[in-house]
Amino acid sequence: MCAAAPYNYNCRNHYRRLSSPAPREGLERKVVAALDLSASKGPIVVERAVVLERVGDLRAQLDAARAQGRTVGFVPTMGAFHDGHRSLMRAARARHDVVVVSLFVNPLQFGPAEDLDRYPKDLAGDVAGAAAEGVDIVFAPPVEEMYPGTDFSPDGAPPLTTVSVAGLTGGLCGSARPGHFDGVATVVAKLFGIVGPSTAYFGKKDAQQLAVVRRLVADLCLPVEIVGCPLVREADGMAMSSRNRNLSPAEREAATVIHRGLQTGADVVMAGERDAGKLRRVVANVLTTEPLVRLEYAEVVAADTLSPLEVLDGEVLVAVAARVGDVRLIDNMTVRVDGRGAVVDLGVNVAPTGEGGLCAAR
Numbered sequence: 388m389c390a391a392a393p394y395n396y397n398c399r400n401h402y403r404r405l406s407s408p409a410p411r412e413g414l415e416r417k418v419v420a421a422l423d424l425s426a427s428k429g430p431i432v433v434e435r436a437v438v439l440e441r442v443g444d445l446r447a448q449l450d451a452a453r454a455q456g457r458t459v460g461f462v463p464t465m466g467a468f469h470d471g472h473r474s475l476m477r478a479a480r481a482r483h484d485v486v487v488v489s490l491f492v493n494p495l496q497f498g499p500a501e502d503l504d505r506y507p508k509d510l511a512g513d514v515a516g517a518a519a520e521g522v523d524i525v526f527a528p529p530v531e532e533m534y535p536g537t538d539f540s541p542d543g544a545p546p547l548t549t550v551s552v553a554g555l556t557g558g559l560c561g562s563a564r565p566g567h568f569d570g571v572a573t574v575v576a577k578l579f580g581i582v583g584p585s586t587a588y589f590g591k592k593d594a595q596q597l598a599v600v601r602r603l604v605a606d607l608c609l610p611v612e613i614v615g616c617p618l619v620r621e622a623d624g625m626a627m628s629s630r631n632r633n634l635s636p637a638e639r640e641a642a643t644v645i646h647r648g649l650q651t652g653a654d655v656v657m658a659g660e661r662d663a664g665k666l667r668r669v670v671a672n673v674l675t676t677e678p679l680v681r682l683e684y685a686e687v688v689a690a691d692t693l694s695p696l697e698v699l700d701g702e703v704l705v706a707v708a709a710r711v712g713d714v715r716l717i718d719n720m721t722v723r724v725d726g727r728g729a730v731v732d733l734g735v736n737v738a739p740t741g742e743g744g745l746c747a748a749r
């Protein structure tokens with residue numbers, strides 16, 4: 388069965404596991420060979436994705452591939468794949484000889500009262516889905532492999548070394564999730580050190596995360612190119628998210644107001660509005676019409692520095708966060724404003740007959 392049937396990609400829907408002891412639940416208990424590097428260079432032809440749980444195993448595979456001049460493209464994820472994740476895998480597959488996807492729900496980026504325990508998990512389905520997209524290696528480390536000697540319990544021993552990107556992380560989602568972006572920056576820096584990719588792919592859905600990762604790479608002089616990929620939406624406009632699985636049908640229906648708020652904001656920008664405060668209020672007012680949705684913030688900021696704006700100018704991020712039941716959702720659009728006009732980017736809509744999310748006017 389090819390899970391990605393709507394798309395015309397090579398369906399390589401089996402996987403191999405190459406690892407040390409005790410595979411976790413959901414993983415096939417089968418230990419098989421490494422990547423086939425017998426061809427001297429170029430893309431590796433694999434029948435099945437290799438699943439690795441150990442840093443040493445992954446390094447050995449990738450060192451061998453790099454020694455042959457192969458490039459490594461990397462997609463970090465927390466799993467429970469949807470088309471947003473798959474779009475990143477396709478972007479990497481199109482450009483690299485070896486594609487690595489990491490699958491790790493990072494405890495360091497969850498606060499004590501957050502949904503770490505409820506975060507959706509589907510290890511076997513994700514591995515099959517990654518293989519169907521032509522991913523060569525799924526890196527799915529257990530927590531102790533990523534954070535040896537660390538105890539994440541409330542009175543435990545946190546990691547001694549963390550990475551913090553000041554300035555970009557206090558506002559937007561950072562206000563409600565203190566420490567979240569330190570957790571993100573730390574795990575991304577560790578994963579870059581483990582994988583050593585030439586390029587890493589991130590979704591624009593998590594716009595603040597993308598800005599933080601770009602800054603992290605620039606400030607630490609990390610030799611990795613960061614590619615931001617379009618935000619992918621459901622047919623009804625809802626931004627795809629693993630957390631959407633935790634919404635009840637009524638909440639899922641109510642949550643479409645988030646996209647409608649942004650769409651209304653896009654309409655007023657296209658009609659000529661350049662006052663950031665007015666744009667912010669227009670978006671917020673739509674979201675507050677839905678009783679099941681509690682707006683956390685609607686902000687209009689510069690896309691790179693995330694500083695609040697008074698007037699729309701240059702690359703602008705319009706970002707929202709809202710709680711629907713117990714589920715926290717985020718969404719955004721970007722607006723490029725110059726003397727000639729505005730271009731609004733709401734992302735892409737996967738519905739075959741739906742409207743595209745990109746609108747432009749000069």
Ligand code: AMP
Pocket residue numbers: 463464465466470471472474475588589590591592593616617618619620626627628629
């Ligand atoms: P996550 O598994 O939620 O940590 O996301 C892994 C990667 O997928 C991140 O770079 C996200 O920005 C990206 N991603 C998640 N949802 C979407 C989406 N709807 N569209 C595009 N990229 C996404």
